[in-house]
Amino acid sequence: MSTQTCRECHRSTSEPVAVALEHVASGPGHIVYLCAVCQFALGLVPLDEHPADSLGFPALHGRRPETERQRG
Template sequence: MTNQICVRCQTSTDKPVLVRDEHGATGPGRRHYACSVCAPHFPRQLSPMAAFEMARAPGNEYAPP
């Protein structure tokens, strides 16, 4: 993998860790990388389908009736 810039400390890293994967509805998405020191500071990201299923779960105030 090529060098990437860490989104937290802004340093170049040769072992980047993917911490966020943004999906684009009308175009390409975007990937955010962090260095191995900063990566544990980011919460684990849910897949889009897991987030959708959680939103529709019973008891969620935003779930459709």
């Protein structure tokens, strides 16, 4: 796989992880890449591990979105 720029930290990575498809109004969507560090830190599921019916939106490992909204 070729070098990509991480969407999160904007560094070039030789081991990009595709985590989502970015949907655009016209033309094909873009694949969103993260470096392995950011992919792990954000807890995003790699795109190739998404369910077959996934639309390509970012998915979190074993987390429900509500837990992200807790406030201290």
